[in-house]
Structures are given as C-alpha cells and as structure tokens.
Amino acid sequence: MPGMENQTKTGDSGRFGVPLAALAGVLLCVTQALGYGEEMCLTQGCALHEGTTVFGLSLWWWGAGTFAGLFALGLLGRTAWTRLAALACLAVDVVFFAIMALTAPCLTCLAAGGLFFLVLLAAVRPFAASGRLVRGVVLAWFLALTPNLFAAAQELATPWPAAGPETAAVRLYFSPTCPACRDAVAAMSRLGKPFIGFFPIAGSEEDVQLIARTLEGMRSGLSLPDALTRSGEAKPVAVDLSLRWRLLRNKVAYLRGRPDGVPHLQINGWPRRWDTLEVF
Missing domain, CATH: 3.40.30.10 (Glutaredoxin)
Incomplete structure (x- = not known):
C-alpha cells in the first residue's frame, strides 16, 4: 500500500533519531524527578512548577514514562504510532508553555519540550510532506515557546554592579x-x-x-x-x-x-x- 511504503521509509530515516532523543528525555526527566538537576535550571519558573503533580505523580515522572514509551516505539520502528504519540505530547506542551508564558518560564521544562519536538521531527521525515495537523501543532508550539524563551533570557540577564557584589541584597x-x-x-x-x-x-x-x-x-x-x-x-x-x-x-x-x-x-x-x- 502507498501509505505503508511512506511510513516504512519515514521509520527507517528516524530509526536512530527517535530513540536517541527519547533516551535524552528519559535521563532529563529522571534526573529532575530525583532532585539531582536543580542546578540545571536557573529560572524562577523551576521552583514554581516543580511541585506540580497529576494524580499524585510528579510531572517529571509522567515525562519519564512518556519518553520511555517513545523510546520503545522508536526501537520497534513503529513510526506511525511514534508520530501520533509525539504529536500528542507536543499538543499538551502547547498548553503547558502557554501557562508558563503567563507565569514564569522553567528552563528544564522548555528543554523537555524541545526533546518532544526532536522526537516528532525524527519521526516525520521529510517534514515538508507532513500533514496540516502536524504543521499546525508545531506552529502553535513555537508560538507558545517564543515568549518563554524571551522571558528566560530576560531573567538570566542578571544586572552588573560597578561596585559591590553581583548578588547584593x-x-x-x-x-x-x-x-x-x-x-x-x-x-x-x-x-x-x-x-x-x-x-x-x-x-x-x-x-x-x-x-x-x-x-x-x-x-x-x-x-x-x-x-x-x-x-x-x-x-x-x-x-x-x-x-x-x-x-x-x-x-x-x-x-x-x-x-x-x-x-x-x-x-x-x-x-x-x-x-x-x-x-x-
């Protein structure tokens, strides 16, 4: 079938990209969930969102499980399922990014979202041939990401003292x-x-x-x-x-x-x- 041939070719091209991006996501989420990655996030949004839970489970553990699932799909070559799952993750990220844009950006959360995007990018090749739904979700994701990047850059631009300590009280x-x-x-x-x-x-x-x-x-x-x-x-x-x-x-x-x-x-x-x- 023509549709299956296209899926097979796409799966072969992203066979390594999907597992690698997903594995990086697993490591990032587990590190954050265990509290070992606090130094990685330099923005105030990290402290604001780190305690967020869904059904009593940290968002980082949900993220680790999701990336683990994407990793397994990538290894098995299930490109169509990988594409659908990554697209759903990116759609959820749009909502989360919009909330951060209205509150405070979390640098490591943005990094996790970036890894979801890389998984989708590896699963949908060539991207120019992707459907309207995929392009629409990606466009919405970038629109939600942009104000967070500007806010994070603004927060990281710490003031400079002509005299006295940079962290002056x-x-x-x-x-x-x-x-x-x-x-x-x-x-x-x-x-x-x-x-x-x-x-x-x-x-x-x-x-x-x-x-x-x-x-x-x-x-x-x-x-x-x-x-x-x-x-x-x-x-x-x-x-x-x-x-x-x-x-x-x-x-x-x-x-x-x-x-x-x-x-x-x-x-x-x-x-x-x-x-x-x-x-x-």
Whole structure:
C-alpha cells in the first residue's frame, strides 16, 4: 500500500533519531524527578512548577514514562504510532508553555519540550510532506515557546554592579547625571556594608560616557563616589560593546522593578549583617 511504503521509509530515516532523543528525555526527566538537576535550571519558573503533580505523580515522572514509551516505539520502528504519540505530547506542551508564558518560564521544562519536538521531527521525515495537523501543532508550539524563551533570557540577564557584589541584597540603581543619585551613592558608600551593590543605568549617550569615565577613575584608585563626581571633568574614554551590554542588562533589571525614577533602592530579602534600620 502507498501509505505503508511512506511510513516504512519515514521509520527507517528516524530509526536512530527517535530513540536517541527519547533516551535524552528519559535521563532529563529522571534526573529532575530525583532532585539531582536543580542546578540545571536557573529560572524562577523551576521552583514554581516543580511541585506540580497529576494524580499524585510528579510531572517529571509522567515525562519519564512518556519518553520511555517513545523510546520503545522508536526501537520497534513503529513510526506511525511514534508520530501520533509525539504529536500528542507536543499538543499538551502547547498548553503547558502557554501557562508558563503567563507565569514564569522553567528552563528544564522548555528543554523537555524541545526533546518532544526532536522526537516528532525524527519521526516525520521529510517534514515538508507532513500533514496540516502536524504543521499546525508545531506552529502553535513555537508560538507558545517564543515568549518563554524571551522571558528566560530576560531573567538570566542578571544586572552588573560597578561596585559591590553581583548578588547584593541591597541594590542602588543610579544615573551619573542625576544629582540625587550622586548623593545616594556617597551616602550608601559611607555605610561600608558588604551587601550593598551599586548598579549604574544609562538613559543617554552622555550617561554611557560618564559611566565609562567613572570606571576609568575607579581603576586608577578612586572610590566610586569620587570617580563619579570627577567623571564630568575627566577626558573622554572609549566605550566598548561589553560595557553597553552590561548597562543594557542593568536597565532591563531596573525597569523590571517598575521604579518611579532614580535613585532606585531595591532590597532582596533581609541582609544578615544589617546592624540597624538607622542606615537610612
């Protein structure tokens, strides 16, 4: 039969791709289910979705069982069944991805979804000859995946401090052209607390140049407040792309906090060595 011949050819081309992608999915899901892959996920959605269960069983164990089934179908060469099962998994993923897009992205969940897509891609060859249903589900999957990728990238773009630790519990966002910001930097610097970080943001090319001059002054031995004060009188310096990228990350983090303006003080948790509220 013509239909069976097409299925056989497709099955031969994806004979190795399906089991390999499915086996990777099994390993990923089991690792996550046993709690050994926490370091693999760097987004907040992991903590939000990790406790999700269906009929009392973790989604990761459901995923491991599903990938194991796809692995078995791939080894047996049951291409039609593999294609149908992978398509159903991708359709379920569309719903899950849409929920994550409205809440918070889970990086390892996105990776598992990507492996479902690879299984389908290996089972449906050539993809251009696939039916409308397959192309429709894949299109919906990519549409649901895209906002999650952007949200994850935004979350992973951690802000960069000109002084202080990257993981500072107290973060002061400041602009070099803001007089109140310079006062705030000087006041917070005098506290000498190890949990305070100073994060510059640039709203114009002038700000970028002043921040570059401030960094140059700090490299010559000046403190941040002194370097910031003298930046307006210093000679122009070259501004590289890495500084612009770091300032962009700071601006994204700053705007994510929905601030009213600068200086903007952000407190994450409660610093352990906070001696007194009189620091303000």
